[in-house]
Amino acid sequence: MFARCFCSVHWRTLPFGRRRVYFHSTAKEPRLVLGIETSCDDTGAAILDENGKILGEALHSQKDVHLKTGGIIPVVAQKLHADHIDSVVNEALSASGLTPQALSAVATTVMPGLALSLGVGLSYSLKMVKQYSKPFIPIHHMEAHALTVRLLHQVEFPFLVLLVSGGHCILAVAKNVADFLVLGQSLDEAPGESLDKVARRLSLINNPDCSAMSGGQAIEHMAQFGNKELCNFRIPMSHHRDCNFSFSGLRNHINYVIQQKESEEGIQQGQILSCAADIAAASQHTVARQLAKRTQRAILFCKEKGLLPAANATLVVSGGVASNGYIRRILKNVSYSMDVSLLCPPPKLCTDNGVMIAWNGIERLRAGVGILYNAEEVRYEPRAPLGTDISDIVRKADIKVPTLKEKLFLDIA
Known part of the structure; x- marks a missing residue:
């Protein structure tokens, strides 16, 4: 509806200089979507065409600011989004060589996320679609993460997806665009949040090698130099035969161990333990094992139910x-052992970005799902479920998972 048509034209010269025009074929210009992401602490924008070509993108990260405060402060994140969203969007447009008039639609994250951050992106987008009379496509942040892989690979529906981030942990079957069956999710903290908190409790920011890293990055970096066997952390919810996750209890146990080690070494909180790398390695390993165990059960459930x-x-x-x-390699070993192919977007597209939002917009535009021509009533939703929750059905299936063979976890650098 919004694509412009171009015709291939052939000319034939006639007597007295007249020319006859022959219209041989009609080609449609690919539709273009601008994606805007402000769900947490990254301001992202990107323009994609419906063939998946990235025409322009830009990102402003707030990581350095929040590292200094020891975590994301919502009002600070809101101000930084407001300060940079216009320049980020204009940078993406400039890189694409396009004007807003050329867009087919604007897609923006409206759920879930930090309320103040979501509000900045939504307000900016609504003004833009009104000014240029463009359709608006509201995006669920986790749906965008789930579909990003289809930008890079020919993945047909249905497929199993594990969404792991700082705010979420979800196992779901992607049946189609905007159609998900949730098999399980975190009942408390997400794995990224727990690893970030462990990194802060270990004061890894005071390690020169980790000072510019996020908490999760610091844990992964330190784990390379540690022995995961020196700290024995139990896998949470091992006796629950479902696909739900829990990480807060594990984090509390890790904090207790850190406190004990500080007492043994006679150091104050803020100083770095001699065994910090071992704790990092064991923490990362235990999180990976819980993810692997739940994913293994999800695969068995999906196979049983077709x-x-x-x-x-x-x-x-x-x-x-x-x-x-490290987590990728463990999941790769598990999926291989269960005869399932594993696909992950590159790290750049795993973290929050405008490309995944624009691509989700393309997917919805193609499917004709969730396209709004009057977006005045759209509201952001800090908490929003993804699809239909069938976790009770998974629990009632009572699927026993075979013990994960230790070789799946050995020799992983």
């Missing part, structure tokens, strides 16, 4: 924590 193709089933892992190489 929710995935009998052959060539795919597991997609996405979200900020999917950037962790």
